[in-house]
Amino acid sequence: MAYDPIARRVVLFGCSRSSSQDDTWIWDGTAWERRRTGGPPRRTWHAMAYHDSIGATVLFGGYGAGFLADTWAWDGTSGPPPVFEEHPQNQSVNWTETATFRAAVDLAPTGTPPLSLRWRREGVPIFDDGRYSGAATPVLTIANCNAGDAGRYDLLASDACTPLASHFASLTVILDCIETYANCDRSSTSPILNVMDFICFNNFFAAGHTYANCDGSTAPPVLNVNDFVCFVNRFVAGCE
Numbered sequence: 001m002a003y004d005p006i007a008r009r010v011v012l013f014g015c016s017r018s019s020s021q022d023d024t025w026i027w028d029g030t031a032w033e034r035r036r037t038g039g040p041p042r043r044t045w046h047a048m049a050y051h052d053s054i055g056a057t058v059l060f061g062g063y064g065a066g067f068l069a070d071t072w073a074w075d076g077t078s079g080p081p082p083v084f085e086e087h088p089q090n091q092s093v094n095w096t097e098t099a100t101f102r103a104a105v106d107l108a109p110t111g112t113p114p115l116s117l118r119w120r121r122e123g124v125p126i127f128d129d130g131r132y133s134g135a136a137t138p139v140l141t142i143a144n145c146n147a148g149d150a151g152r153y154d155l156l157a158s159d160a161c162t163p164l165a166s167h168f169a170s171l172t173v174i175l176d177c178i179e180t181y182a183n184c185d186r187s188s189t190s191p192i193l194n195v196m197d198f199i200c201f202n203n204f205f206a207a208g209h210t211y212a213n214c215d216g217s218t219a220p221p222v223l224n225v226n227d228f229v230c231f232v233n234r235f236v237a238g239c240e
């Protein structure tokens, strides 16, 4: 820790909590503020002082990955924020298929990982579950996509200073399965095919509706048990 008499603030770097740290903080007499410096690797037992002639806070040595003998100077300006090297891309998937969003953050400008990563849909954080995986990594996978997955996704990268969001990427889920024969009730939420389609088929059958002539037969009786067998087969076949 050192006092900067020009900026009239205290500068704190590193030291040890449960392990040695690599964060820089300033105290202006009112509040602590963490600053992004791209500065020294983590350490403790180092020496710091304000150097008048170069107008910088100077740090020397300490103990990090072994005993250190390096010298660093910080002029009080914050380093650049992380930048996205790769933004997620818009994509379309068919219903029940898997979608993958990918992004990459360049840590080089800051040199102060770790960042915490979190994918969001329409600004709402996503967490891993049975269908989402990688929600806190650069690659988000969404399995068995349904209509509710459509929307805008982005990756939020947060360090201790400033959260940074990627561009939005849109996911479009193509619901051609809605038009499949077995989706008798033309429902559009997952699961598209369920018991309601059997009830629907029964109702059409009872009403003598041409929809119930699943096998396309023409000899009377046009609607018979073969149409039930046909419907079951079409249901099992799903969206084919």
Ligand SMILES: [Ca+2]
Pocket (backbone or CB within 6 Å): 182, 183, 184, 185, 186, 187, 191, 192, 193, 194, 196, 197
């Ligand atoms: Ca249905």
Ligand SMILES: [Ca+2]
Pocket (backbone or CB within 6 Å): 212, 213, 214, 215, 216, 217, 221, 222, 223, 224, 226, 227
């Ligand atoms: Ca028939």
